[in-house]
Amino acid sequence: MTGRRAPLPLLVPAVLAVGFVTLPLAGLLVRAPWTALPALLTDPALLTALRLSLVCSSGALAASLALGVPLAWVLARTEFRGKPAVRALVLLPLVLPPVVGGVALLLAFGRAGLLGAPLAAVGITLPFTTAGAVMAETFVALPFLVLAVEGALGTLDRQHEEVAATLGAGPLRVFATVTLPLVAPGVAAGAALAWARALGEFGATVTFAGNLPGRTQTLPLAVYLALQDNPDAAVAASLLLLAVCALVLVALRRTWAVRR
Amino acid sequence: MSSWHAPGEPATGTRVAADTSPPVLPPVLRATLRTAYLDLHLDLAGGERVALVGPNGAGKTTVLRVLAGLGTALPGTRVVLDGTDVTAAPPPARRVGFVPHTAALFPHLTALGNVTYGLRSRGAGRRSAAAAGWDWLDRLGVAEVADRRAPELSAGQAQRVALARALAPRPRLLLLDEPLGALDAQTRTEVRRLLRVHLAAFDGACLLVTHDPVEAVTLADRIVVLEAGRVVQDGVPDEVTRRPRSRWVARLLGWNAWLGTTTREGLAVHGGHVLVAADPLPAGQPAIATVRPAAVAVHVGHPEGSPRNTWNGVVDEVTASGSRWRVHVAATPPVVAEVTPAAVRELALTEGRPVWVSVKATEVRVTPV
Numbered sequence: 097m098t099g100r101r102a103p104l105p106l107l108v109p110a111v112l113a114v115g116f117v118t119l120p121l122a123g124l125l126v127r128a129p130w131t132a133l134p135a136l137l138t139d140p141a142l143l144t145a146l147r148l149s150l151v152c153s154s155g156a157l158a159a160s161l162a163l164g165v166p167l168a169w170v171l172a173r174t175e176f177r178g179k180p181a182v183r184a185l186v187l188l189p190l191v192l193p194p195v196v197g198g199v200a201l202l203l204a205f206g207r208a209g210l211l212g213a214p215l216a217a218v219g220i221t222l223p224f225t226t227a228g229a230v231m232a233e234t235f236v237a238l239p240f241l242v243l244a245v246e247g248a249l250g251t252l253d254r255q256h257e258e259v260a261a262t263l264g265a266g267p268l269r270v271f272a273t274v275t276l277p278l279v280a281p282g283v284a285a286g287a288a289l290a291w292a293r294a295l296g297e298f299g300a301t302v303t304f305a306g307n308l309p310g311r312t313q314t315l316p317l318a319v320y321l322a323l324q325d326n327p328d329a330a331v332a333a334s335l336l337l338l339a340v341c342a343l344v345l346v347a348l349r350r351t352w353a354v355r356r
Numbered sequence: 357m358s359s360w361h362a363p364g365e366p367a368t369g370t371r372v373a374a375d376t377s378p379p380v381l382p383p384v385l386r387a388t389l390r391t392a393y394l395d396l397h398l399d400l401a402g403g404e405r406v407a408l409v410g411p412n413g414a415g416k417t418t419v420l421r422v423l424a425g426l427g428t429a430l431p432g433t434r435v436v437l438d439g440t441d442v443t444a445a446p447p448p449a450r451r452v453g454f455v456p457h458t459a460a461l462f463p464h465l466t467a468l469g470n471v472t473y474g475l476r477s478r479g480a481g482r483r484s485a486a487a488a489g490w491d492w493l494d495r496l497g498v499a500e501v502a503d504r505r506a507p508e509l510s511a512g513q514a515q516r517v518a519l520a521r522a523l524a525p526r527p528r529l530l531l532l533d534e535p536l537g538a539l540d541a542q543t544r545t546e547v548r549r550l551l552r553v554h555l556a557a558f559d560g561a562c563l564l565v566t567h568d569p570v571e572a573v574t575l576a577d578r579i580v581v582l583e584a585g586r587v588v589q590d591g592v593p594d595e596v597t598r599r600p601r602s603r604w605v606a607r608l609l610g611w612n613a614w615l616g617t618t619t620r621e622g623l624a625v626h627g628g629h630v631l632v633a634a635d636p637l638p639a640g641q642p643a644i645a646t647v648r649p650a651a652v653a654v655h656v657g658h659p660e661g662s663p664r665n666t667w668n669g670v671v672d673e674v675t676a677s678g679s680r681w682r683v684h685v686a687a688t689p690p691v692v693a694e695v696t697p698a699a700v701r702e703l704a705l706t707e708g709r710p711v712w713v714s715v716k717a718t719e720v721r722v723t724p725v
């Protein structure tokens with residue numbers, strides 16, 4: 097074995113930490129109703145929630161990419177007054193309790209909200225709809241993407257972009273043909289994190305979009321409800337989410353390996 | 357053919373006569389940089405290759421960036437390209453090719469993709485760009501790696517592709533930032549030869565920044581020496597190497613160089629010692645005295661005979677360079693002598709040995725600075 101032996105006062109908390117994270121996962125695996133699993137996982141209600149979860153989280157990812165990548169570029173490449181404030185504002189959902197985010201979304205886009213009232217006047221309703229669920233998930237997922245992409249842009253060697261400019265490419269063309277391909281690993285990492293965050297979103301979704309099966313009841317909401325009357329179904333659904341997240345981690349590891 | 361004249365001004369006889377004389381081509385590049393750190397003016401004619409040399413921090417990279425239009429525009433600069441003021445124009449609006457120090461090929465594109473990038477950006481169709489790209493790769497001898505991605509290329513191949521990429525959109529001004537700096541000795545010779553051929557065929561103006569005197573002398577037909585943002589010498593390579601007007605260039609050439617003030621005899625070096633020159637300048641002006649190390653004789657005792665300049669010191673360091681060895685003597689002023697290995701042995705020239713040095717007055721060259 098190479099490297100040094102960790103001193104006991106550091107080693108013990110470290111082992112405890114690993115155990116603290118591992119034990120609940122072990123519990124999930126040990127108590128899983130493995131024999132009943134096929135039937136539980138093919139339950140129409142669960143499949144509906146799973147499908148909705150995939151649709152909503154993908155929608156949230158698409159929205160995060162469409163808004164977040166340009167925002168990251170603006171934050172990384174331009175100077176303007178109040179930039180620190182803008183960055184803090186964008187990153188706020190990282191630390192904000194999701195329920196508070198849901199309440200805030202209601203106050204903005206609810207029927208009587210700032211923007212919700214004019215929208216309702218032209219017949220657009222967002223709260224308690226699938227679109228609302230996508231919005232809630234985007235709200236919490238966006239900062240992850242912005243952080244990752246801004247970081248990648250910050251460490252990018254500007255030389256390639258400068259050469260591209262001297263070769264006749266305007267700023268937009270440079271962005272699309274040079275910048276974006278070069279920060280692709282960072283975008284992929286940010287996208288994976290953002291998507292995983294959107295997939296697991298609970299608080300903002302239930303507050304702003306409610307819990308309507310087939311419309312806004314995503315997998316995390318289904319798990320929470322099932323825990324009351326069908327614990328086995330809840331465990332099965334949890335396993336499913338765990339598997340999906342493990343896949344994201346594996347995908348991330350590969351992106352990071354490529355970057356190195 | 358119409359002659360140019362200001363509005364309202366009649367075309368006079370002299371202007372008509374001017375039409376018959378051989379046309380004086382306006383310079384391709386006319387740049388003035390007067391900023392906090394720079395004070396220089398550059399005129400480059402079409403087909404002219406100018407090497408910009410100077411120590412680190414002299415401002416060479418800033419000059420390239422200003423000419424290419426990279427970064428925020430510096431106040432006090434003015435860049436005129438082919439008669440058009442492009443000072444405020446962004447890089448795409450200038451016809452400037454730029455080869456950075458590290459080649460900086462786009463890593464996600466193939467060699468061909470790199471070369472066609474500029475053509476496509478300037479509106480060429482996919483097919484015509486590819487044809488021209490192949491042609492450029494072929495001319496630079498790297499057509500066989502056209503399909504390889506940039507990271508798979510060797511440093512020499514990458515540098516050639518970078519040159520092809522810069523030349524393909526037919527720039528009017530080509531900027532090379534230490535084009536051979538990242539290459540090993542053998543590849544450097546190879547790429548230098550290639551560069552010489554292609555720069556000779558290039559009809560625009562070319563400005564290359566370099567640290568390497570061999571590169572400057574072999575690639576450029578004019579050398580501009582920049583020191584602390586100012587031009588200290590601007591001339592043909594022959595003149596710059598024969599009469600270096602800066603310590604930096606002299607040192608680069610391996611010459612002894614001392615700054616001082618001219619006297620009736622030669623040069624009073626800063627620090628006191630007077631060097632006698634056979635060909636002194638009028639007294640009282642700042643100048644540089646240069647002496648080839650091979651013209652410095654080393655003695656263990658006080659030299660006899662007629663050398664006009666003799667002084668003593670202590671051997672500081674002996675370094676071997678080929679068949680001649682360089683003896684660094686700590687003295688006032690310090691001096692480097694080039695002697696044969698046999699002399700080093702016979703005179704036992706090792707560190708700490710007290711020695712005398714002598715230089716003939718005819719070997720001391722005094723140049724105003």
